[in-house]
Amino acid sequence: MRFTIFEVAAALNAEVFGDGSVTITGASEPALAGADDLALAMDPKYAEGLTTGSARAAILWDGADWQSFGLEAAIVVPRPRFAMSGLTSLLDPGPEIAPGVHASAVIDPSAQIGEGAAIGPFVVIGSGVRIGKDARIASHVSIASESMIGEQALLHAGVRIGARVVIGARFICQPGAVIGADGFSFVTPEKSRVEEARASLGAETSAVNASWTRIHSIGSVHIGDDVEIGANSTIDRGTIRATSIGHRTKLDNLVHLGHNVSVGEDTLLCGQVGIAGSTKIGNRVVLGGQVGVSDNIFVGDDVVAGGATKIMSKVPAGRVMLGYPAMKMEQYLEAGRNWRRLPRMMEDIKALKKAVLSDDKYD
CATH class of the missing domain: 1.20.5 (Single alpha-helices involved in coiled-coils or other helix-helix interfaces)
Structure with a gap:
């Protein structure tokens, strides 16, 4: 697909210099750019690459002298990384899913499919499911009974949605994620070794001869609007109340949320974050890769935790935390x-x- 520089600039809300009718088919690093590529030279350190590549148009840093690089057109942006969001959104067509319902899909007669939805091959949709308009569901996705998927949602291949899960609009879920699996909750008839260890703060006790018995998760998962879930992430449903994720929160790959966890709005959870059951995470929290959060605690709004931090007790709002244990x-x-x-x-x-x-x- 071709785009004019005018169209690219409109997507970025940016200013065009030179011939805005020049067309591009993709983006490239400056030194590797061909004639149909938009060179990404949004920092002066990439200027040299413009002289070795063949790009006719580029995105440049604020204040750049675009004509000195022999370009036919340029787009100038004040905040390069934010511009990348608009550019990649424009150039990414997403998975190819034909409109309508693929012949191999299995859809319960009681399910409601919204106008304009696209259902790919081998999708299975259970009873009472409601799919919003213009939703796109790729191959091999399964959605269990009574779940709701909002409008314009995108579920990539192999996603698994459990029963009674409620998901908002413009949801994006990467391949292999599982939302609404049973929570990891087990109990023994008598007080377990783990309970004794926690109560005694680690004092040695006699072994307890008892088997673990499952506590079933009869709650669900509630997810707000504009949420994104990374590949192979897992979100367990609540024991009684729902596990929840607020609007605009983003989860990286391999993130795990235990049963009854509550995550606020505009929060960012990076790869391999694990949050144990019944913990509450506030709004605008950022947890770096491999951060672990203990069960039944509260992490306040605007907390930032660096990679591999282990949070084992309550964290007040606004703190920046590092280490094990977190400090x-x-x-x-x-x-x-x-x-x-x-x-x-x-x-x-x-x-x-x-x-x-x-x-x-x-x-």
Whole structure:
């Protein structure tokens, strides 16, 4: 598909310089760009590549002298990374799903399919399911009974939606994600070894000879509008009440939310984040890769946790956290400096001890 520079600029709400009728078919790094590519030189450090590539048009940084690079057209943007969002949205056609319902799809007669929806091959849709208008569902997706999918949703191949799950508009779910599986909740007839360890803060106790019995999850999952779920992420349904995700929240690949977890709006959960059951995450929280959050705690609004942080107790709003166990960032950095000093400190202590013992012999 071809786009004029005018069309690209309109998608970015940006200014055009030169011949806006020039057309492009894709985007490229400047040095590798062909004549039909839009060169992405949104920082002065990429300027040299414009002289070696063959691009006729480029996106440039604010204040760039576009004519000095021999370009026919240029788009100037003040915030390059934000411009990438609009550009990639324009150039990404998404998965090819033919309009209507594929002949191999299995849809219960009681399901309601919205106008303009596209249902791909081998999709299975259960009883009482409602699919919003203009939703797109790729191959091998299964949606269990009584679930609701909002308008303009996009479910990539192999997504699994459990029973009674409610999902808002413009939802995007990457391949292999599972939403609405049973929560991991088990109990023993008598107090378990784990319960005793937690109550005693780790004191040794006798072994408990008991088998684990499942507590079934009869709740569901509720997901707001404009939410995105990464590939192979898993969101367990609640035990009684619903596990929930607020509007505009984004989950990376391999994120796991346990049963009864509540995640607020505009929150970002990076790859391999794990949040244990019944924990509440506030609005605008950012959890870096491999962050772990313990069960039954609260993480306040606007908290940021760096990669591999382990949050084991309540975090007040606005904190920046690092480490295991999690602590304020400035405390963690100071602690890190002290850890590096420990070997030298131990040598100093040994020398002092040796000197003191040597003096004692002559008293």
